[in-house]
Amino acid sequence: MSDTKGYLDMDLLRFTTAGSVDDGKSTLIGRLLYDSKNIFEDQLEAVERSSRQHGDENINLALLTDGLRSEREQGITIDVAYRYFATPKRKFIIADTPGHIQYTRNMVTGASTANLAIILVDARKGVIEQTCRHSFIADLLRIQHIVVCVNKMDLVDYSETVYDKITQQFREFASRLQNIVDITFIPITALHGDNVVDKSTKMPWYQGPSLLYHLEHVYIGTDANHVDARFPVQTVIRPHSDKWHDFRGYAGRVASGVFKPGDPILCLPSGFTTRIKDIHTREGSVAEAYAPLSCAITLEDEIDISRGDMLVKPNNQPESSQDIEAMICWFSDKKTLQANGRYILRHTTREVKAIIKNVRYKVNINTLHKIEDDLTFTLNDIGRISIRTSSPIFYDSYKRNRVTGSFILIDEFTNETVAAGMIK
Numbered sequence: 001m002s003d004t005k006g007y008l009d010m011d012l013l014r015f016t017t018a019g020s021v022d023d024g025k026s027t028l029i030g031r032l033l034y035d036s037k038n039i040f041e042d043q044l045e046a047v048e049r050s051s052r053q054h055g056d057e058n059i060n061l062a063l064l065t066d067g068l069r070s071e072r073e074q075g076i077t078i079d080v081a082y083r084y085f086a087t088p089k090r091k092f093i094i095a096d097t098p099g100h101i102q103y104t105r106n107m108v109t110g111a112s113t114a115n116l117a118i119i120l121v122d123a124r125k126g127v128i129e130q131t132c133r134h135s136f137i138a139d140l141l142r143i144q145h146i147v148v149c150v151n152k153m154d155l156v157d158y159s160e161t162v163y164d165k166i167t168q169q170f171r172e173f174a175s176r177l178q179n180i181v182d183i184t185f186i187p188i189t190a191l192h193g194d195n196v197v198d199k200s201t202k203m204p205w206y207q208g209p210s211l212l213y214h215l216e217h218v219y220i221g222t223d224a225n226h227v228d229a230r231f232p233v234q235t236v237i238r239p240h241s242d243k244w245h246d247f248r249g250y251a252g253r254v255a256s257g258v259f260k261p262g263d264p265i266l267c268l269p270s271g272f273t274t275r276i277k278d279i280h281t282r283e284g285s286v287a288e289a290y291a292p293l294s295c296a297i298t299l300e301d302e303i304d305i306s307r308g309d310m311l312v313k314p315n316n317q318p319e320s321s322q323d324i325e326a327m328i329c330w331f332s333d334k335k336t337l338q339a340n341g342r343y344i345l346r347h348t349t350r351e352v353k354a355i356i357k358n359v360r361y362k363v364n365i366n367t368l369h370k371i372e373d374d375l376t377f378t379l380n381d382i383g384r385i386s387i388r389t390s391s392p393i394f395y396d397s398y399k400r401n402r403v404t405g406s407f408i409l410i411d412e413f414t415n416e417t418v419a420a421g422m423i424k
Helices: 002-009 025-035 041-053 069-074 101-111 131-138 162-175 209-216
Strands: 012-019 082-088 091-096 116-122 147-152 182-187 230-236 250-253 265-267 273-281 294-299 308-313 318-332 342-347 352-365 368-373 382-395 406-411 415-424
Touching: 012 025, 012 101, 012 131, 025 082, 025 091, 025 116, 025 209, 082 294, 091 101, 101 131, 101 318, 101 415, 116 131, 131 318, 147 162, 147 209, 162 182, 182 209, 342 382, 382 415
Parallel strands: 012 091, 012 116, 116 147, 147 182
Antiparallel strands: 082 091, 230 250, 230 308, 250 294, 265 273, 265 308, 273 294, 318 382, 318 415, 342 352, 342 406, 352 368, 352 382, 406 415
């Protein structure tokens, strides 16, 4: 029982992989799982069998993440694959995202919850357009920790000169980005495992940690917002049972900040104030709630609160407006975004109707230049727009709060998610 409790209490790191096609993302994750003993024997047997059928010399570790038949046949990643593994130090959730340009939206989806991004660079090719594109998206999604893995070092004879040149190239590009806090460079060979889980003897000039050691020890505690208390209400719980006859709890997930019984609370949009009476979870009452805990909050006074409302602290309120400036990534391959288009905007638990007031510019994500002469957004385009909503939403900037600063746009007629947005 104590072991289970220890596992549940362990720190969780979410990370995503990015890089150009054939840079070895899936092989790297397969190597991580394989060398850290996180693969079941039957999985390994299936991969070995599949590798033999494809005529591969080595075990094709990419098959551990590329589960779709079309991915295995083509040897590429198409969809976002999530993998879970753990070491004695930490739990991990990996989002293996595609490298192809036409799957940019998949990368945005996979990276939206990540604390860290691993960007792979082929040692033979150096920093290319795809490297810049993925770094820009990681920066746009406020991923503060980047690990640049210079892969396939065996194909450049483990050359320190090649590695130094690539690190210099990347630093020059990254100097134009805004949100990245720390960048770590690691020379690796995913196929053979050099510097992935164990330190390599083939690159004595590299004095840094292996990739797994870095993932186990990178500090992400300061990434979460514990200052701005935000609790979007998902539903109201009224059990109507004899035991809980008068119970009225407001259920949801803490988006940020800390809530404690006795804290003064302001309800938006009504503006009524009261205090927290108790905080309930499946395990019982708790002394405090912080992100990303799901809980039910009871209040001292009866207030009319419903789904889409937000509980906050009176002395620390979010912005409230019908006019929003945002960066978006366009997801739809059937429809284009144009000025005056009408959509449903879903923000935390709140849904409102919205109209596109202005399309300001698109971004050339290879050069970071603004495109102002072609303002029609098609699949995977990224840029800035102005939105007017039918009623106010309560938000923080995405840079300050990833939960209350993000939204999706939904087509009114097809119910398709057409864009993801980050509020400026």
